[in-house]
Amino acid sequence: MNELKIEKLDHQGRGIAFLDGKVTFLKNALPNEIVLGKIIHSSKNYNIGEVVEYKKKSESRTKAFCPYYNLCGGCDLEHMTYEDSMRFKKEKVENILRNSKVEFPKIEIIKNESPKEYRNKLSLKVKKGTIGFYEEKSHSLIDIETCPLAKKSINDCLKKLKTLKIQNGAITVRSNWNEEVLLIIQTNDQIDFKIENFSNVKIVGVVQNGETIYGNNFFYERINGFLFKVSYDAFFQINPYVTPKLFSCVINCIKKDNVVLDLFSGVGTLSLLASKSAKKVYSIEIVQNAVLDHLENIKLNHITNCFPILGDAFKVISKIEKDYDTIVVDPTRKGLSEETCQFLLKSDVKKIVYVSCNPMTLVRDLKVLVTAYKIEKFYLLDMFSFTHHVECVCVLERR
Ligand SMILES: C[S@@+](CC[C@H](N)C(=O)[O-])C[C@H]1O[C@@H](n2cnc3c(N)ncnc32)[C@H](O)[C@@H]1O
Known part of the structure; x- marks a missing residue:
C-alpha cells in the first residue's frame, strides 16, 4: 500500500x-x-x-448516485459535482487542442439541463441469465436493475427483461420522445416475449437477430419540430436534451442558398434541418435502413431539396458532383480518414462543420484541416453527462 x-x-x-x-x-x-x-x-x-x-x-x-458506480465501467465522473465535471471537460478539450498546437477560439459550453435520466438507449449483455453491464476492463457481468443515466421508460423496461428468459446474448433498449420502447435482441435462445409481462412499458417492437418478432422494427422520433422514422439498426443521438442544441449549432451555420453535403447522415436529421435554409442538401450514409428511413423522412416532413446516397462516405465523396460549398461531417469515434482530410483541403468548400464525439480524432483531423481552414467557432456540448465523453462542434472557414 x-x-x-x-x-x-x-x-x-x-x-x-x-x-x-x-x-x-x-x-x-x-x-x-x-x-x-x-x-x-x-x-x-x-x-x-x-x-x-x-x-x-x-x-x-460528492457521493455517486448510481448504486453500481464502484463496479460498473459505464460512467466515471459521478464522484464530482456537475459543475466540476463540466470544468474538467472544458480543460480536457483545451489541453488536447493546445498540445496539438491547433489555434482555437473561446470554447462555448452547452450544458445538459437533465444530467440524469437522459439516455434514450442502453446496450446490455446477457450471460447465464444475468443481464447487465461489464465490470470495468473485465468480462464479469453486473446484474443491473437500474441505470440513473437512462430515461424512466428504459428503467421501467429493464425491470421486466428477465421475463424474456434469455440465457446468453445482448439486449439493446431504445426509447423515443413519446416514451415508446424498442427492444433489439441478439440471441440464439428461444425468447419468451409476452406483452402482458411488460405492463406500464409502451413496447412498440421487438427485433431478434434482425427479425421482427413483435410490433415494428422502428419507431418515430420527434426533434426540432421534425418527425423522423428510426429503424432498429439506424443511429440516433442518445441525449434528447442536448441534441436539439447540437442541431441548432450546426444549422445556424447554414445560410440561404448554401449547397450542403452531409457526411455520415444517419436517418437524415441534420440534412432535413439544413434543408430549410439551404438550397440543396446531399448526404452519404453507409447503413441501408438509415438511408431508407431518410427517404421516408423526406416525405414525412414534405422536403423537396434533400438527396441521400447510400455508400461509404470515404469512397463516395470523391465521386459525386462538386457543386456543394458547405460540408457537415458527423463521423463515428474513428473520425475522418487522412484521404478525406486531403480531399477537403484540395476542394473549394468554403465551410466545414465538424461534429465529433471523440476529441482525439477531431484534433488529429483539425491539425490537417487548419492548414487551409480557420476555426471560427468551437462548441463543447455535454451530451454524455457524468462520463468523460464529450461532443464537440467545430466550425471551419476557408482561409
Ligand atoms: C455519429 S452518427 C451521425 C448521424 C447523424 N448526423 C445524426 O446526428 O443523426 C454517424 C453515422 O455515420 C454512419 N457511418 C459510419 N461509417 C460510415 C461510412 N464509412 N460512410 C458513411 N456513413 C458511415 C453511421 O451509420 C452513423 O449513422
Whole structure:
C-alpha cells in the first residue's frame, strides 16, 4: 500500500499521482486528495492503482448516485459535482487542442439541463441469465436493475427483461420522445416475449437477430419540430436534451442558398434541418435502413431539396458532383480518414462543420484541416453527462 497525492486528472477523469516518479492512474480520485492506493497493474511506463482509503478528501468530492458506480465501467465522473465535471471537460478539450498546437477560439459550453435520466438507449449483455453491464476492463457481468443515466421508460423496461428468459446474448433498449420502447435482441435462445409481462412499458417492437418478432422494427422520433422514422439498426443521438442544441449549432451555420453535403447522415436529421435554409442538401450514409428511413423522412416532413446516397462516405465523396460549398461531417469515434482530410483541403468548400464525439480524432483531423481552414467557432456540448465523453462542434472557414 502506498500513500499517494493526486496531482491532476487524465482525459478519462482518472486521478494521476506519481509513485517513485512513475505515473500512476487511480479511478475515483480527485486533484489534491491524499489516498492509500494499491497497485493492481504495473507496466514499464505506468501503474494502475486502486484507492483503498481516502486520507484527505477534495472539497469537490460528492457521493455517486448510481448504486453500481464502484463496479460498473459505464460512467466515471459521478464522484464530482456537475459543475466540476463540466470544468474538467472544458480543460480536457483545451489541453488536447493546445498540445496539438491547433489555434482555437473561446470554447462555448452547452450544458445538459437533465444530467440524469437522459439516455434514450442502453446496450446490455446477457450471460447465464444475468443481464447487465461489464465490470470495468473485465468480462464479469453486473446484474443491473437500474441505470440513473437512462430515461424512466428504459428503467421501467429493464425491470421486466428477465421475463424474456434469455440465457446468453445482448439486449439493446431504445426509447423515443413519446416514451415508446424498442427492444433489439441478439440471441440464439428461444425468447419468451409476452406483452402482458411488460405492463406500464409502451413496447412498440421487438427485433431478434434482425427479425421482427413483435410490433415494428422502428419507431418515430420527434426533434426540432421534425418527425423522423428510426429503424432498429439506424443511429440516433442518445441525449434528447442536448441534441436539439447540437442541431441548432450546426444549422445556424447554414445560410440561404448554401449547397450542403452531409457526411455520415444517419436517418437524415441534420440534412432535413439544413434543408430549410439551404438550397440543396446531399448526404452519404453507409447503413441501408438509415438511408431508407431518410427517404421516408423526406416525405414525412414534405422536403423537396434533400438527396441521400447510400455508400461509404470515404469512397463516395470523391465521386459525386462538386457543386456543394458547405460540408457537415458527423463521423463515428474513428473520425475522418487522412484521404478525406486531403480531399477537403484540395476542394473549394468554403465551410466545414465538424461534429465529433471523440476529441482525439477531431484534433488529429483539425491539425490537417487548419492548414487551409480557420476555426471560427468551437462548441463543447455535454451530451454524455457524468462520463468523460464529450461532443464537440467545430466550425471551419476557408482561409
Ligand atoms: C455519429 S452518427 C451521425 C448521424 C447523424 N448526423 C445524426 O446526428 O443523426 C454517424 C453515422 O455515420 C454512419 N457511418 C459510419 N461509417 C460510415 C461510412 N464509412 N460512410 C458513411 N456513413 C458511415 C453511421 O451509420 C452513423 O449513422
